[in-house]
Amino acid sequence: MTERDQLAAEYALGLLEGEELLGARGLMASDPAFAGQVAFWESRLAPLLDDIAGAQPDESLWARISAQIDAVPGGEVVSLKARVRFWQRAAAGAAIAATGAVALLVVQPQSPGLQSPGTVSPTMAQRPLVASIPIGDTPLRLGVTYLPDRQEMLVSASGLSADGVHDHELWLVPPEGELRSLGVVRPGEEARVRLDPELAGLIRDGIPMVLTREPLGGKPAGQSAGPVVAEGAFRTI
Incomplete structure (x- = not known):
C-alpha cells in the first residue's frame, strides 16, 4: 500500500x-x-x-x-x-x-506509468497550500487550504462560535505593502472563497496570515485593522 x-x-x-x-x-x-x-x-x-x-x-x-x-x-x-x-x-x-x-x-494493479484518460497527475497539478492557525491558548484552530489551480480558498472554522458582538477577519501579510483581506471568517462553518487573480498571485509557501478581531461585518472602511488574535503561514503539501 x-x-x-x-x-x-x-x-x-x-x-x-x-x-x-x-x-x-x-x-x-x-x-x-x-x-x-x-x-x-x-x-x-x-x-x-x-x-x-x-x-x-x-x-x-x-x-x-x-x-x-x-x-x-x-x-x-x-x-x-x-x-x-x-x-x-x-x-x-x-x-x-x-x-x-x-x-x-x-482489482488488478495499475502500471506505475499509466493513468486513466482524463486523470490529472499529482506531479503535474499545482500543489495545494495549507495553514493550521491556533486560536490563542485554546485547542481551536482555523484551517485554511488554498487550491492554486482554481484560485480558491477553503476556510474551516467549524470549532469557532460567534459572540454576537465581533467578527474575525483573515488577512494575508505580503512582504511589501499593506495587509490584504482574505475575508470575514464565518464561525462554525466551512466556506469556499474565490480569490481575484491579483490576490491569489501573492499566495506562496511561507507567506504569513493574521486573524484580527473586528466589528460585525469586518473592518470598517477607512479604519485600521483590529487587534491580531491569531497568526500562521501557508505551507505547500
Whole structure:
C-alpha cells in the first residue's frame, strides 16, 4: 500500500487531524485520482460498521474518566492522547490491510506509468497550500487550504462560535505593502472563497496570515485593522 493509499484510507475513516486533514481536503478538491482512492476505501470500509451493534455507555463513565484525568499530571494526559491516537491508527491499519488484501484479489494493479484518460497527475497539478492557525491558548484552530489551480480558498472554522458582538477577519501579510483581506471568517462553518487573480498571485509557501478581531461585518472602511488574535503561514503539501 502506498502512502497516498494510507492517507486516503485514514481520511475515509475520519482519523486525520490538523495539517494532515487540511492536506487531504485539498487533495480531495484538486486531485480526482485521490478523490477516487477515498471513494474506494469508503466503499470497502463502510460495510465493516454494519456488524457493530450500537452501545450506550454507562452514565457514570464520564465521571470516572474526568476523575482519572484530574488525578494525572498534564504531561501524562498528552502522552495518553498520543497513545490513544496510536491505537486508533493501529486498529484502523489492521482493517485497512485486511480490506486491501481482499481487494487485491479482484482489482488488478495499475502500471506505475499509466493513468486513466482524463486523470490529472499529482506531479503535474499545482500543489495545494495549507495553514493550521491556533486560536490563542485554546485547542481551536482555523484551517485554511488554498487550491492554486482554481484560485480558491477553503476556510474551516467549524470549532469557532460567534459572540454576537465581533467578527474575525483573515488577512494575508505580503512582504511589501499593506495587509490584504482574505475575508470575514464565518464561525462554525466551512466556506469556499474565490480569490481575484491579483490576490491569489501573492499566495506562496511561507507567506504569513493574521486573524484580527473586528466589528460585525469586518473592518470598517477607512479604519485600521483590529487587534491580531491569531497568526500562521501557508505551507505547500
